[in-house]
Amino acid sequence: MSSIDTFEGRVAVVTGGASGIGRGIAEALIDTGATVVIADVNEDGAKATATEIGAIARSVDVTNIESVEALAQSVLDELGRVDIVVNNAGVGPLIEFEEVTLKDFRWVMDINFWGVVNGMKTFLPTLKANDNGGYIVNTASLAAVVPGPGTAAYGASKAAILSVSDTVAIELEADGTDNIGISVLMPAMVKSNITENARKRPGFDAKTDDTESFQVESRVLEAREVGDMVVDAIRSGNRYIFTHPETREAVAAHQADILAGFDQQ
Numbered sequence: 001m002s003s004i005d006t007f008e009g010r011v012a013v014v015t016g017g018a019s020g021i022g023r024g025i026a027e028a029l030i031d032t033g034a035t036v037v038i039a040d041v042n043e044d045g046a047k048a049t050a051t052e053i054g055a056i057a058r059s060v061d062v063t064n065i066e067s068v069e070a071l072a073q074s075v076l077d078e079l080g081r082v083d084i085v086v087n088n089a090g091v092g093p094l095i096e097f098e099e100v101t102l103k104d105f106r107w108v109m110d111i112n113f114w115g116v117v118n119g120m121k122t123f124l125p126t127l128k129a130n131d132n133g134g135y136i137v138n139t140a141s142l143a144a145v146v147p148g149p150g151t152a153a154y155g156a157s158k159a160a161i162l163s164v165s166d167t168v169a170i171e172l173e174a175d176g177t178d179n180i181g182i183s184v185l186m187p188a189m190v191k192s193n194i195t196e197n198a199r200k201r202p203g204f205d206a207k208t209d210d211t212e213s214f215q216v217e218s219r220v221l222e223a224r225e226v227g228d229m230v231v232d233a234i235r236s237g238n239r240y241i242f243t244h245p246e247t248r249e250a251v252a253a254h255q256a257d258i259l260a261g262f263d264q265q
């Protein structure tokens with residue numbers, strides 16, 4: 001399992017870093033001594049957050065591969081390297097399947113899933129070219145492994161992030177690449193602007209929105225607490241970062257339901 005123990009001289013890029021969990025991760029990385037770039041579609045938000053926490057701001061739209069490639073180039077031009085990439089930008093409307101529009105579904109997949117694919121496609125070759133490797137953290141969600149009402153689009157996007165992350169990790173291992181780590185962040189509830197931002201989406205319909213109800217009862221963590229967990233995972237090489245131990249039973253119950261399929265044949 002690959003990990004990073006020295007952060008001095010390392011450069012980290014955190015997408016969706018203007019707000020919420022991305023900001024918490026950026027703050028924790030800055031405290032390690034790394035240089036941190038926060039990249040966000042909310043350019044003013046990124047600038048304001050960067051000033052507050054001591055990061056460098058960039059604008060990016062993670063749904064657009066050219067925009068992500070331009071981000072990578074501008075970081076390489078200014079800082080000369082990238083070591084850690086946190087593909088965290090995401091959106092989270094919770095809408096029942098019969099109510100969710102195809103437009104909403106595509107919006108969620110474009111940002112959450114394609115944003116992560118665009119980030120990995122763009123940055124993985126850069127990390128592989130480093131003498132001392134690098135690390136990728138992809139923000140999924142507990143919803144990737146515990147389905148609940150309203151998670152058809154959101155959960156699908158997060159399960160897809162888990163799948164692509166696992167696949168790339170297996171492929172890197174198979175080709176003998178032992179200096180790139182990959183972690184998948186699986187938070188339950190964390191303080192952020194996810195609800196307000198989901199309501200700004202094109203075609204938002206207050207009648208079908210159920211974004212405030214989450215599927216598993218859990219504590220609401222501060223984003224910075226999650227940031228510290230992410231840094232710990234980069235140090236230890238922990239693949240799956242579960243933020244709320246009390247959600248373990250829900251994960252186990254769903255896995256047990258899947259395994260029960262073997263017993264009914």
Ligand SMILES: NC(=O)c1ccc[n+]([C@@H]2O[C@H](COP(=O)([O-])OP(=O)(O)OC[C@H]3O[C@@H](n4cnc5c(N)ncnc54)[C@H](O)[C@@H]3O)[C@@H](O)[C@H]2O)c1
Binds near residue numbers: 186191
């Ligand atoms: N808050 C939670 O309880 C929770 C739980 C599980 C997973 N997550 C995940 O955590 C991640 C961060 O969400 P958050 O809760 O901090 O929400 P947030 O809304 O506070 O932050 C998300 C950030 O992503 C940015 N963003 C949105 N679309 C973008 C795009 N196309 N390109 C670049 N940036 C974009 C937003 O401007 C915002 O700054 C998301 O992937 C979310 O699904 C959150």
